[in-house]
Amino acid sequence: MNKYENSLQQTTVLSLRAISRRFQQGSREITVLDGASTDIGEAQAVALIGPSGAGKSTLLHIAGLLEKPDQGEVWIRGQNCAQLNDGERTRLRRKHIGFVYQFHQLLPEFTALENILLPQLINGKARSEGLDRARYLLSLMGLENRLDHRPAELSGGEQQRVAIARSIANQPRLLLADEPTGNLDPSTAERVFDQMLEVVRTEKLGAIIATHNHALAEQMDRTVMLENGKLLDLPPQ
Template structure:
């Protein structure tokens, strides 16, 4: 019996350049990366090394110049925009340095939003959102607006929103970068624990090497390519 876990994300020979004035700046110079089901992968590197760009191309949020990215077996950059949006909604979750919660909606409504966009029954979506928030210790914040929550609570709410769809992989860009040390550690633990519980893979960009050590594996982007740490 083969116990080898499947890859949920594969990047092969990925290159990406940006235009700056009249010159081209090569950011990704041939990225090869595999992320297996349930794996927690930290991506580290110097500022400007291309960590966020990597997440954007893995999630189909940015185009690539060469290579291929597959998510759950689907070639992301051969899909049209509608298909990419559907793939992101069903297979990926996103967490950013800033929570990007909608200020006029409660925590529960914010977390339910990806399911409502998917056109799930609203009461079902709200029940799933409640369970996701409770799993992150936010059961007492269901009816609070983002402005009524602390920074750490808002970020855990953003994690719940990313997790509520039970995605194959979470893409997290500096998810604790805007928090103090103690809160950052608590939020990071929340993300890792819930990912492990759900069997969700995570690709986490972080500048914090101590937090990166808590992941299953760490890679570094150096000069536009992936290096093992």
């Protein structure tokens, strides 16, 4: 391996190699992903676009090791995940991957601070250290005055900002976000999106963010489009 290849290898967080996924729908089989490939680098924010039903969520689930492809390989930080057993996949996911969904999925009976503390405790972090990180992340998202609010006491934009903070609580290397601002009004969506990109850059994360909003996609480092089951890189604007 020459020096250039070696540096490429070190900076690739996620590599999707010829991913295929088919679903049975009634009597017919549909091919949703058909050889989708791409590499995501460290500190690289990539927009994932494509019409409804193109397979964006399916691709994110596979990239996040929540589902297995029918064919193809997912590599995370130089590791071929096809060779891992279920326990190893779970550990790798907990350690290296953060998720944000369209609906926040925060735990309703816990405060913002506790929602960010809990995944850290599950990962074995000491309570005081976890609280420090939770406070830091909430202030990074502009929520230093909302630490003790429960999700129902927060606005939609604030809930999503807590969800973003939670997704990176355990210092993942890869962030996968599935229409994270799709449920917000346009101006709130823009602000939350900007903050998410800032966090992605501060924490030097590789990120794939699925969005239907082309204006938001243009702010990212790269845009990939899912078409006919394949990923195409769109030329920069």
